[in-house]
Amino acid sequence: MAGTVIGEGLSIDGELASEDEVVVHGSLRGTLTTAGVVSVGTEGTVEADVEAASLSVAGRVTGNVNAADRVDIQAGGRLVGDVKAARLTIADGASFKGNVDMDA
Amino acid sequence: MASQSIISASTRVRGHLSGSGSLQVDGSVEGDIQVDGDVVLSSGARVRGNIRGASLQIAGQVQGDLQAEDGIFLEAGARVVGDLTGARIGIAEGALVRGLVQTSAEAASGAPRLATSAQRPVATQRPVAAQRPAAPAARPAAGRSAPVARPSATRQADATSPTERMKPSAAGVSGGAPRTKASPEATDLAKPKAKESVKEPVKVPARSKRPPAPVVPVVRRGAAKKKRKA
Known part of the structure; x- marks a missing residue:
């Protein structure tokens, strides 16, 4: 368990750097850097450049994403920004706008 | 239901955290935290x-000020450099605090802090109730003294303990133009006391012997006036 959780109703303005999982149900503005997994819940909002092992988006993400492993945009999720990741999945019903670089 | 947020041990945040719900910090935060729920800082935070x-x-x-609507509880191992304000404040043995600690009830009444501290042990549960009788009692005592002595006497009465408070007023009643030894002594001792702690009275006898009696009070009074203006 554990990892960082930004609960619903909480907003962070600034940099967040971590070594493990980050779950966003609230809002984050700034930058998000972690060696672990990032997941953005349905109510989560991220306006930040994201650097992570992988990213799963069910809420909204605005910013460039650099994932070592993969990026998954789930149904209802919304991602605006450039994605650099080895693997990218976009579920039916997800929205995405940006450049993709899967050259890894 | 209020949400729970966690800043894990390996996580470092630079910026503000604000919003609703409760927050647990195991990692590090550089920036202000403001939530309407509870905040828990674990030992590594x-x-x-x-x-x-x-x-x-x-x-x-x-490193910063702590403010709580309800209570602040510092556990053993806590280190706080900053002011604490809360309705209730608990500090466990082994916790370290550097700063002003104030329960909200006292802050609201606005009474001088040190004067009331003597009364506090009597009524720990209700500091407000303890303060109210204390303040009027102090004022008439100072008012009885001679007008010359009064400004210094009342000023110092705020800072000194109840026993010290009696000295200047007693000197004012008895002392006319030729100053008794008691009054310069009292002013001399009360001045550093205002800034320093209760240990001070130990030094008093040594100090009072030093100045030749008639000259010093004039100098002291001048210095005291300057200080007051500044």
Whole structure:
């Protein structure tokens, strides 16, 4: 368990750097850097450049994403920004706008 | 239901955290924290910034002010450099605090802090009730003294303990133009006392012997006036 959780109703303005999982149900503005997994819940909002092992988006993400492993945009999720990741999945019903670089 | 947020041990945040719900910090935060729920800082947590919440439970390190609507509890191992304001404040043995600690009830009444501290042990539960009788009692005592002595006497009465408070007023009643030894002594001792702690009276006898009696009070009074203006 554990990892960082930004609960619903909480907003962070600034940099967040971590070594493990980050779950966003609230809002984050700034930058998000972690060696672990990032997941953005349905109510989560991220306006930040994201650097992570992988990213799963069910809420909204605005910013460039650099994932070592993969990026998954789930149904209802919304991602605006450039994605650099080895693997990218976009579920039916997800929205995405940006450049993709899967050259890894 | 209020949500729970966690800043894990390996996580470092630079910026503000604000919003609803409760927050647990195991990692480090550089910036202010403001939530309407409870804030828990575990023993490994470090925060540089002010923290506001419904209640704060601190076992980690904080450099900044703590403010809680309900209570602040510092556990053993906590290190806080900053002011504490809350309706209730608990500090466990082994916790370290550097700063002003104030329960909200006292802050609201606005009475001088040190004067009331003597009364506090009598009524720990209700500091407000203890203060109210204390303040009027102090004022008439100072008012009885001679007008010359009064400004200094009342001023110092705020800072000194109840026993010290009696000295200047007693000197004022008895002393006319030729000053008794008691009054310069009293002013001399009360001045440093205002800044320093209660240990001071030990030095008093040595100091009072030093100045030749008639000259010094004039110098002292002049200095005291200057200080007052500045």
